[in-house]
Amino acid sequence: MDRLGRLDLTQLRALDLLVTTQSVTRTASLMSVTQPAISNMLARLRETFDDPLLVRQGRSLVCTPRALALAQPLRAILTQLDSLAEPVIFDPATASLTLSVAATDYAIHTVLLPFIARLRVVAPGIRIALHDLNGETAQDHLERGVLDWALLSSEACTPTLHAQKLFHETWLCATRLGHPALSGGMTLDRFCKADHVMVSPDGGGFEAMTDAALRRLNLKRHVAVSASGFLTVPDLLTRTDLVAVLPSRLLATRHDLTVFAPPAPLVLPGFDKYHVWGERTHADPAHRALRKLLSDTCHDLALPSSNQHGHSLTTDVMPTRAG
Numbered sequence: 001m002d003r004l005g006r007l008d009l010t011q012l013r014a015l016d017l018l019v020t021t022q023s024v025t026r027t028a029s030l031m032s033v034t035q036p037a038i039s040n041m042l043a044r045l046r047e048t049f050d051d052p053l054l055v056r057q058g059r060s061l062v063c064t065p066r067a068l069a070l071a072q073p074l075r076a077i078l079t080q081l082d083s084l085a086e087p088v089i090f091d092p093a094t095a096s097l098t099l100s101v102a103a104t105d106y107a108i109h110t111v112l113l114p115f116i117a118r119l120r121v122v123a124p125g126i127r128i129a130l131h132d133l134n135g136e137t138a139q140d141h142l143e144r145g146v147l148d149w150a151l152l153s154s155e156a157c158t159p160t161l162h163a164q165k166l167f168h169e170t171w172l173c174a175t176r177l178g179h180p181a182l183s184g185g186m187t188l189d190r191f192c193k194a195d196h197v198m199v200s201p202d203g204g205g206f207e208a209m210t211d212a213a214l215r216r217l218n219l220k221r222h223v224a225v226s227a228s229g230f231l232t233v234p235d236l237l238t239r240t241d242l243v244a245v246l247p248s249r250l251l252a253t254r255h256d257l258t259v260f261a262p263p264a265p266l267v268l269p270g271f272d273k274y275h276v277w278g279e280r281t282h283a284d285p286a287h288r289a290l291r292k293l294l295s296d297t298c299h300d301l302a303l304p305s306s307n308q309h310g311h312s313l314t315t316d317v318m319p320t321r322a323g
Helices: 009-021 024-031 035-049 065-084 105-122 138-144 188-193 209-215 232-239 285-300
Strands: 054-057 060-063 098-103 127-132 149-152 161-169 171-176 195-199 222-227 243-247 257-260 271-278
Touching: 009 024, 009 035, 009 065, 024 035, 060 065, 098 105, 105 127, 105 149, 105 285, 138 149, 138 161, 138 271, 161 285, 171 232, 195 232, 222 232, 232 243, 232 257, 271 285
Parallel strands: 098 127, 098 149, 195 222, 195 243
Antiparallel strands: 054 060, 149 271, 161 271, 171 243, 171 257
């Protein structure tokens, strides 16, 4: 073991070429070094293996039995070492890995469901583990590799995280078909007098950005129901006279609801949806291909997609409190 510990990769390559070419001159040429350098390596190799390895026979060098015995295992070792530097080819048809993703139910419904549908076709061996988004732990779990991806409503990057803007989302209002407040058009006054349902991701909140916007107009509304997730709200609207403010993509296929813009002069700023991942998988070919598939899925769904990658600063990783 002590003897082998003195070997380095250059010496192993020199030995492989010496055994193959049985020539110091040819080996030196192939390694782009001087003949004395190869002669010195051969001397150290002889000491390490306690064998002449190559001996002169007439005007040529010939391998000793020990050198011939080393040829095959040495070639195998060098081949394995060379394979370490070869680029990894990602074949989606045969790929097998588990992708852990944290997102709100809104992001799962609007982004991940169509992504997973595509993934099942092109890469059926890839498993998806969906996690509820916890804004307090998302960054830490991404940095430590507990999560591979997170879909966030704010740009949440530290120097060890990367982000891609997937799209910009806007807010729309919705209520059941035939809601009495719709007769003659939904005015801001009728909007404020209606009972509302809102989404509070951290649970139990009864105020959101809509209330802040109304306060700036010296107005207020009554929130009757606070839901912890988005997906229950549209069905609740069909069964009640409640009004909700929801992301537009969540309402795109809800033909059983009346959808309308926030009544003027109420202005509700939208939000950007970001795809965030850690440094650990940033250069991995499989993850790069999967990130592209996610981006392409958003683009093909007519979701404006930004291709800006890189590090950014943030102060908030919580999903936007809706409505």
